[in-house]
Amino acid sequence: MELKRVVLKLSGEALAGEKKTGFSEDVVRDVAGQVRKLLDQGFQIGIVIGGGNFWRGRTSQDMDRVKADQIGMLATIMNCIYTADFFRQAGITCHVMTPFAMGNMTEMFVRDTAVSYMEQGHVVFFAGGTGHPYFSTDMAVVLRAVEIGADGILAAKSIDGVYTADPEIDPTATKIDEMSMQDIVDKKLGVIDLASAVLAMENKMPMLLFGLSGEDSIVRAVSGPFTGTKITV
Secondary structure, three states: OOOOOOEEHHHHHHHHHHHHHOOOOOHHHHHHHHHHHHHHHOOEEEEOOOOOOOOHHHOOOOOOOHHHHHHHHHHHHHHHHHHHHHHHOOOOEEEEOOOOOOOOOEHHHHHHHHHHHHHHEEEEEEEEOOOOOOOOOOHHHHHOOOOOOOOOOEEEEEEEEEOOOOOOOOOOOOOOOEEEHHHHHHOOOOOOOOOHHHHEEEEHOOOOEEEEOOOOHHHHHHHHHOEEEEOOO
């Protein structure tokens, strides 16, 4: 998989570090430093961040789903604004783009503008999900990757790959080094949600899934040695 333009997916939980909620400044600074290295190597980078360190609306069965998802969209925007500030401190020019107006806090997402920013060596944060309820940030990362013509997705998770079972429950679970997006769809593995997997498969958008917590994990995902799970299309 030859990569130049990529969309990096960061889970909110991974950014929270051991606290599991809010932010770990050390983790965010480390991510900024790694992205700086990739930019210096000529990579073009967009970023999608989940909102799970602030809000997991699906765990509440009593709340209206649309309202819960709207709060989730706002959580991703807070994450992107926060993280972008640390990137700027690291000397990286950033733009936070959303699919709906947020006053002067973000820019409206326009595909051509986003691509132009990335070609100039700027980092674009795709915040606010898809802008619609019932779609996760998994869908947002695949959709934006397809729209901007990315070469692949880098999925930095709190877990270091896809396993045969939940490793926290089953001690015999083993990590899968490589699998196809078709496998994820056919077996409904839950690595990413089903609709997102289908979109990635139909548009031949590969993914590298790995743990964020490893040293230089993002850099190693593209330059090796890669120790996560390669998802082919």
